[in-house]
Amino acid sequence: MTTYTTPHKDLQFVLHNLLKVSEQDIPGFADLDRDFTGAVLEEVGKLSSDVLHPLNAVGDTEGCTLENGIVRTPKGFKEAFDQVREGGWTALDAEEQYGGQGLPYVMHSAVNEPMVSANMAFNMYQGLTHGAYSAIRVHGSEQQKDTYLPKLASCEWTGTMNLTEPHCGTDLGLMRTKAVPQEDGSYKVTGQKIFISAGDHDMSDNIIHLVLAKIPGGPDGIKGVSLFIVPKFIVKDDGSLGERNGVSVGKIEEKMGIHGNSTCVMNYDEATGYLIGEEHKGMRAMFVMMNEARLGVGLQGYAQAEVAYQNAVAYANDRLQGRDVTGAKNPDGPADPLIVHPDIRRNLMDQKSFTEGARAFTMWGAYLIDRAHKMDDAQADGLISLMTPVLKGFLTDKGFEYATAAQQVYGGHGYIEEWGMSQFARDARIAMIYEGANGVQALDLVGRKLAVDGGKHLMGFFEMIKSFIKENEGNEALKADFLDPLKAASKDMQAAAMYFMGAMKNPNNALAGSYDFMHLMGHVCLGYMWAQMGKAAMEALEAGESDTAFYQTKIATGRYYMARQLPATAMHLARINTGADTVMALEAANF
Amino acid sequence: MTTYTTPHKDLQFVLHNLLKVSEQDIPGFADLDRDFTGAVLEEVGKLSSDVLHPLNAVGDTEGCTLENGIVRTPKGFKEAFDQVREGGWTALDAEEQYGGQGLPYVMHSAVNEPMVSANMAFNMYQGLTHGAYSAIRVHGSEQQKDTYLPKLASCEWTGTMNLTEPHCGTDLGLMRTKAVPQEDGSYKVTGQKIFISAGDHDMSDNIIHLVLAKIPGGPDGIKGVSLFIVPKFIVKDDGSLGERNGVSVGKIEEKMGIHGNSTCVMNYDEATGYLIGEEHKGMRAMFVMMNEARLGVGLQGYAQAEVAYQNAVAYANDRLQGRDVTGAKNPDGPADPLIVHPDIRRNLMDQKSFTEGARAFTMWGAYLIDRAHKMDDAQADGLISLMTPVLKGFLTDKGFEYATAAQQVYGGHGYIEEWGMSQFARDARIAMIYEGANGVQALDLVGRKLAVDGGKHLMGFFEMIKSFIKENEGNEALKADFLDPLKAASKDMQAAAMYFMGAMKNPNNALAGSYDFMHLMGHVCLGYMWAQMGKAAMEALEAGESDTAFYQTKIATGRYYMARQLPATAMHLARINTGADTVMALEAANF
Structure with missing residues (x-):
């Protein structure tokens, strides 16, 4: 019942009138002229409106199912994922040597917004893969990069992040998953991880799990945590897929929302893993990705508010109820549209002024990440580190608040699942929790940043x-x-x-x-x-x-x-x- | 996974230390001494914790189902409803002549809180019945009162309120349901009503629908609306049940929450109805109940925040994560409990200070209703009319906000349905919408009150x-x-x-x-x-x-x-x- 249209003009305004991207002296930015970004947004807009958004309610209603140890995604997801892959949308900012297009991160973010607005749960499959790509790109060995990055860039293989265990989320020092060194240089990983988004599914040939674990005998607490690559299927030397690794899905969690994404309990039973970077330096590898990942979650917050807002506006223009107190605006009709009422306006303006401000803030953040990474700009790096908890915490709190406010415009229909407004609110809710709960963001901001x-x-x-x-x-x-x-x-x-x-x-x-x-x-x-x-x-x-x-x-x-x-x-x-x-x-x- | 305990001391504090109920010169209040109210709260507390709350998750998971035109409630609901009925909890403030106990409304409200906290969806079956009882008591004929009130007081029959139609919610003047006068003084009611809570179910012998409809030829708009009694089974002169009336369930709505309550589309097809009060004065009859009904919904708001808070406190004391920055509080354990962290405290104190304030505000409102009704106190009546939109709008907005805040304390587990925190938030969400969406409450407050x-x-x-x-x-x-x-x-x-x-x-x-x-x-x-x-x-x-x-x-x-x-x-x-x-x-x- 819901629709979605990419806010093309607003994105162009932020990229060009606000950030003036093509005038920036950052490598790759000169190519981002208005015609180019406009053409890209046009294309991703079609994909988002025509392919991804129609699957949003499908994903919510069907959810993912575990059949004989294999996760089935909702009907239509696989075909849509193929389209996303074939369009090259997963590799926009990946390095050209790994099959990417080498575009700036700000462009990745601009393209990400419509895809997330259209179908947040679906987009997480590639979002997590993007995170795994970044971790291996920054900390992996050359051999690891050559083996995994091209496949992750194209999403032929997808990625996951395995941090949380049943007894520890924020406090990862309590972790129990073990990685025992083997003679061939690999490790045997054993333990249980929970809340693993895209933990298993039927849309890619392989799944590359990035797993935090402790090597026995290492330092206590968070200083003894290392990061491992644990592929679902072992990758042979020639790049082809070998035997199934010792990793399996314990169950799929029943969640409040993002039903289209398979959130799994993952069991590792002497699974073969490969160390990324140095022993006991796993958190450092994770932190590298954190600015990007948290910005991405903040984007989810306002992107859900945006799609909810668009539908609320349509409903407010369509639904006839009551009369404008200053005089009928639709005198020939039985009543005036909702949008004449000041409190409906107040609500819509709250939403609109937030999402547009949030979009600018997020794209500015992405621009700072580009400046930091591509120019080794310490000032930009310091600034984005400071902003990251705000981007994540504030935008997701408000994103949920305004997705809920948009639902309110629908009155009783907002509470009925068929109308789709409940899903936006339920999906947006997770963004306040994962990738560091917002209370932890506040602690990071005031206690550290x-x-x-x-x-x-x-x-x-x-x-x-x-x-x-x-x-x-x-x-x-x-x-x-x-x-x-x-x-x-x-x-x-x-x-x-x-x-x-x-x-x-x-x-x-x-x-x-x-x-x-x-x-x-x-x-x-x-x-x-x-x-x-x-x-x-x-x-x-x-x-x-x-x-x-x-x-x-x-x-x-x-x-x-x-x-x-x-x-x-x-x-x-x-x-x-x-x-x-x-x-x-x-x-x-x-x- | 969740638990609930009646805040016995807090309710007693409000009744006796704040409102000093037994010292008030309102008829019936002298009996409300601390021992009496304590004994009643003790009993309803047991019922709420042991019978109603264990069915809360069951209601959410199973929901209601429509089988061959008949709605089936979740497993255990019927038995629990029998217990509520047998305990006399449905008739606490009903008149003694109709089988009630004649207690003040403030006592009804104090007893209502635990039942609503324990299981909001379940409690709506009797809540709606209470509303129907009040409408007939104030506006019904003597014969109508004698026929319906004893059965409604005991909940042998339950009630519903039928206002909304597909194209009109707030603006009831647009209503299309028709009531055509018959020679025997009854009416034939035809039309479709939506969002009818407790519209049908298997827990009572009869259902008394109160239906707003227009008598053809009457005034246009809201001034032409009349209120009718439309029983599911016609009641014969001797009080026994006769034939099935022309009212049927179109479907059960899929909602964001309160799944244990059957929210129905109700179709009226020349159903026999009986006018309550005068023709075209239906809104007046509805408005009489509105202060009570809206106060009841405000109570739902903070009652959901209360049960969510209780569980958040338990989790915050139980879950070990991180260390107190001022020094370990659980040095022998692997980490300190969440409750040592200032931001967790901030969150819990927000919740606690709201629910306790809201409880006082609600009981004060109920006391004002008693004063207005039992003493014809115009000042109290004016004050409660002024307060009603605030009781409804503010307490439900904040109730949802804090139910969500309590969910946040659980981190990722708050998003998993199995833990039960999502249900509190999803259930609380409806209270902002029904019984007049909160924007309409604000309009009522500023535009009228x-x-x-x-x-x-x-x-x-x-x-x-x-x-x-x-x-x-x-x-x-x-x-x-x-x-x-x-x-x-x-x-x-x-x-x-x-x-x-x-x-x-x-x-x-x-x-x-x-x-x-x-x-x-x-x-x-x-x-x-x-x-x-x-x-x-x-x-x-x-x-x-x-x-x-x-x-x-x-x-x-x-x-x-x-x-x-x-x-x-x-x-x-x-x-x-x-x-x-x-x-x-x-x-x-x-x-």
């Missing part, structure tokens, strides 16, 4: 905002609606950071405010994006661009965000300033 | 708060932590009300802020409850009550609410003050 390099990256971010405001102060159109609110919100963020610095004597005072800080910073980031987008839209209008309605809408949407969303920063600051006293007041027994 | 009787009831509420603050200003322990924040929040609410009054020229300026006002007022109401509960707990400690940990925890939880939740009022005011400009800026085509 703020203080990195003496707080240099945080200061750098404040400086960016300050400079932007200063440079544009003379712009009357921008000042009251964009710059002044941004300045106020940024001050709230600085005050919160100051409070945390003063709280060092009792770290709980900072940590009790970590979640609020993540949201406060999220609003400042989106406010900063909107101020820049407001400026860019004004410039486009001044330059005589013909699509005036688009740019005027962009400005109006930004004004909404600045006026009605940014005031949240003061509330978060007020909560932060109360410290840990009321938070930690109770004995555990008195909860 | 604020101005009733020249704003007298709103002013009365402000006066209550002012008087409370003034009376207690000398109480040092109360002032800084409770009275000052309450004063600030109340000022925000007054400023918002003033803004709305000034906005009368453009009603959109008020309506664009209606949702924020509903939340702003919700916080003020809970803040007012907490200030009174803080005082009551201090008094109990001064009086030398032995359970000091309970009262100290109550005070600490209140301090948390005042310090960390009430600051939201300023954000809502800031949003309200921006008016409709940014909300209404876009053409519908530009969303």
Whole structure:
């Protein structure tokens, strides 16, 4: 019942008017001109609307099934996966030597949005593969790269990430899975891993499991964790597939959503594994991928809000209910469409101003990753490390909130599965949990990232905002609606950071405010994006661009965000300033 | 996997320390002494924990099925319903002449909370019956009352409410269901109704449908709507059941949650109906029940948050993950329990301080209903009418938010259905939608309720708060932590009300802020409850009550609410003050 259309103009606006990608001095960026990115988005738009989105409800309803140890994906998934593969969509930013197109990560992200909006559960099969590719590319041996990367780039083989065990998720130091060294240099991996997305399925010839495990005799805790390649089928020296490895599916989990993705309990029983990188340095290998993976999950958050928003708008225009209090807008009909009502508008504008701000923030993050990786830019690397928990935590919290808000526009029909709005909310819910639950993101932000390099990256971010405001102060159109609110919100963020610095004597005072800080910073980031987008839209209008309605809408949407969303920063600051006293007041027994 | 325990002490605290029910001059209240209410809560607690809650997951997993036109409820529901019936729990506040126990509504509400927490979907069968009972009691003829009320009180027969049709929910004036008068004084009812909770099932001998329909030739729109009794089986003059009426189940809806309740499409095909009250005055009959029904839905909101909270606390104490940053709390174990972490505390305190405040607010609302109904107290009636949209809208929004927050404590396990946390969130979601979607509650509040009787009831509420603050200003322990924040929040609410009054020229300026006002007022109401509960707990400690940990925890939880939740009022005011400009800026085509 739902539909999806790629926000082509909005993506182009972010790439070209905001980030001006083709003018950047980053290797590969010069090719990203407006025609090229437009053509790519056009193609992925068709795929997303026509192939992937129609399978979204199918995946939710059918789910995955385990038959005689083999996972069957929902009807149509395999054919669609073939199409995605054949279109080269899985290898967009993979290196050319491994069969990829070598495009920047920002382009991968721009293409990823429509695919995730259209069918989040489906897209995870290639998303996890992308993660496995990156881990092997950065830390694998040349032989491992040659063996696995071409197949992962093309998704002929898919990948998985195996971290969690029944008794440990965030605290991976408690891990029990063992990897025992063998004489031939390989390891025998034994243990149970849970919540393994795309753990098994029937859409690829092989599955390359990346498994964290402990080598007996190594250091205790997290420092004794190593990363292994454990293929479902052993890859022979000539590249062909050999015998089945000792890895099997224990069961498929029944989840709240993303039913189209097979979330498996995986049992490793003396499975042959190959060490990636150094012994006991597994977490380092994982962390390399984390900025990308977490940005990808943040994207899932707003991408679900986007598709939910599109359907809510359609319903609000279609459904006749009540009359505009200022006078009938559809006098010949039995009632006016929902969209005349101010509270429906309020709800839709909340959604719209969030998703557009989030898109800009995410693509900016992807651009920073390109700058960091392709130019060894330490400043960009520091900045994206600082932003990563915000991208993940804030965008997924809000993404779920607004997917739910879109569902609300449908009234009772929003609660009926047939209408499809429930799925967006249920699917979006997982993004707040996996790849580090959002509370852990907040802890990472306040407990680690703020203080990195003496707080240099945080200061750098404040400086960016300050400079932007200063440079544009003379712009009357921008000042009251964009710059002044941004300045106020940024001050709230600085005050919160100051409070945390003063709280060092009792770290709980900072940590009790970590979640609020993540949201406060999220609003400042989106406010900063909107101020820049407001400026860019004004410039486009001044330059005589013909699509005036688009740019005027962009400005109006930004004004909404600045006026009605940014005031949240003061509330978060007020909560932060109360410290840990009321938070930690109770004995555990008195909860 | 989940458990539930009635918050016995907390309910007793609200009834006796806060509301001092047995000291009230309302008929029937003198009997509500601490021993009596304690004994009743003890019994309903056993029923809820031992009988109803174990069926909660069963209801979710099995759902209801339609077999040959008859709805089958999940395994165990019928036996449990018999137990509820036999225990007299369905007739607690029904009149004694109809077989009830004649207890006040506040007692019904106190007993309702555990039953709803334990199994929301199950409890709806009797909840809807309670609504049907009330409608017939207030508007039915003597003969109708004698025929239906005893059976509805005992739930030998259950009831339903039929309002929504496929093309109209909120805007009932668009209704198409027809009721054609017959010579014998009855009507032939024809049409389709959707989203009919408990529309059919196998747990009672008869089902009494209350159906809104239009009598041909009557006034257009909402003024031409009448209310009818349409029994599933015609009741003969001697009270025995006659032939099957022309009403059938079209299908059972697949919903996001409350699967244990049969939500039906009901088809009426010249079904025999009996007018309740006057022709074309159907909405008046519905509105009588609305305060009660909406309070009941608000209760569902916080009751789901309560059971979710209880399980989150258990998990946070049980799950070992990470270490307390200020020093290990479980040094002999592999890690500390989750509850040592400040952000887990922050989350749990948000939940706890909300549910306890919401419980007080709801029981106060129920007390106002008793005062209004049993004493014809116009002031209480005006106040509860004003509070009703807030009770419904604020408590269900927050109830869902915190049920989701409790799910988050479980990390990945929160997303797996087997653990039960997803169900609480999915079930709670409906409460934001039915019985008037929350946007409609906000519209009712700002568009109607604020101005009733020249704003007298709103002013009365402000006066209550002012008087409370003034009376207690000398109480040092109360002032800084409770009275000052309450004063600030109340000022925000007054400023918002003033803004709305000034906005009368453009009603959109008020309506664009209606949702924020509903939340702003919700916080003020809970803040007012907490200030009174803080005082009551201090008094109990001064009086030398032995359970000091309970009262100290109550005070600490209140301090948390005042310090960390009430600051939201300023954000809502800031949003309200921006008016409709940014909300209404876009053409519908530009969303």
